[in-house]
Amino acid sequence: MTTEVNVTGPPAPPPGMFLRKATGLVREISPLDAFNINMTNANVWANIAILLPLGLVLFAGANLWLSVLLGSIGGMFVVMAYVLMSQAMPRSGGDYVFISRAIHPAIGFVATFTMMMLTAFFAAYNCFSLGNWLLPDLFGPLGAMTHDRALVNFAEWVAGRGPTIGLLVLSVLLLWFIFSRGVRFAARTQWISVFFIVLASVIGIPLLATTSPSSYLANFNTFAAYFHTSAAAMEHTAQIGGVNPHPAFSWGATIGFWPWVMVIWGYAVNSIMVGGEVRNPRRSQAYAVVIATLASAGILIAFFVLALRGIP
Numbered sequence: 001m002t003t004e005v006n007v008t009g010p011p012a013p014p015p016g017m018f019l020r021k022a023t024g025l026v027r028e029i030s031p032l033d034a035f036n037i038n039m040t041n042a043n044v045w046a047n048i049a050i051l052l053p054l055g056l057v058l059f060a061g062a063n064l065w066l067s068v069l070l071g072s073i074g075g076m077f078v079v080m081a082y083v084l085m086s087q088a089m090p091r092s093g094g095d096y097v098f099i100s101r102a103i104h105p106a107i108g109f110v111a112t113f114t115m116m117m118l119t120a121f122f123a124a125y126n127c128f129s130l131g132n133w134l135l136p137d138l139f140g141p142l143g144a145m146t147h148d149r150a151l152v153n154f155a156e157w158v159a160g161r162g163p164t165i166g167l168l169v170l171s172v173l174l175l176w177f178i179f180s181r182g183v184r185f186a187a188r189t190q191w192i193s194v195f196f197i198v199l200a201s202v203i204g205i206p207l208l209a210t211t212s213p214s215s216y217l218a219n220f221n222t223f224a225a226y227f228h229t230s231a232a233a234m235e236h237t238a239q240i241g242g243v244n245p246h247p248a249f250s251w252g253a254t255i256g257f258w259p260w261v262m263v264i265w266g267y268a269v270n271s272i273m274v275g276g277e278v279r280n281p282r283r284s285q286a287y288a289v290v291i292a293t294l295a296s297a298g299i300l301i302a303f304f305v306l307a308l309r310g311i312p
Helices: 018-023 031-042 044-058 064-088 095-102 105-146 149-158 161-180 183-188 190-210 213-225 231-240 251-256 258-265 281-310
Strands: none
Touching (some): 044 190, 044 281, 064 258, 095 105, 161 183, 251 258
8 A cells, every 4th residue: 555645845936037046136227227328338429429520421412310310210120129039038148148049059159259359349449549539639629729738748648658558457447346346336337428428418409509600610710720720721621632512412321321320229228238137127128228229319310410500
């Protein structure tokens, strides 16, 4: 005679998130932190400084604000795909998790490794630019306009090999310190860049909207006089070099500018990469990603409309 013993025990609880069970981590990034991460990576005002001259030089005849508008509409399909994937798989890892599960882990590894190399390059490039480009371009003209030779000398010194390498090392050490403090601390530092994005928008957009082309030209000539030139002299030199300052509208150039627009919808999804640390990710990611994308696109479109209207 045998006795059957019920060894099944109480019913198992419903499965939770594997990441939480495996690591015991607590979600630390708020929805606002996630939004700040996306706004920082979209980096709209820094990209304006790059996209405007590139668009005017490489895509003559393009309507830049129309290109950003149409490109952003198309890019929203990519953004929504990321949002839906993050809701289906709310894990940290982003692209690796999505690609490895949807296609193959090997493809996910290659894609993530490539992104890691790209991130390392831009971390070094941004730090290098601080001494080789940003600080000299700030203090050099400022010293020339104020007749302060010390500022001009500083601009020349900081662009040297030694100071530039020193700033690069210090910048990398600062990045290491930030990330060594944990994901919550790193996310909170994004407030700094978002503050400057908002400040630049509050100052820059109204200033462009209220400055006439004649006023801009007069102000530019005052600035250029410190360097013994003028807008007319620069335009004359450009025309001698074969530049057409008033090209006809081109749909091809307008569409060709689209890949450059991806700095908005290609980078305003970075909170998804740390999705396992975002509180209530299925709802928070949708708000953080979509609003950051629309806000960045709106700022860029407004700037291009006003700048191309108000700057001769």
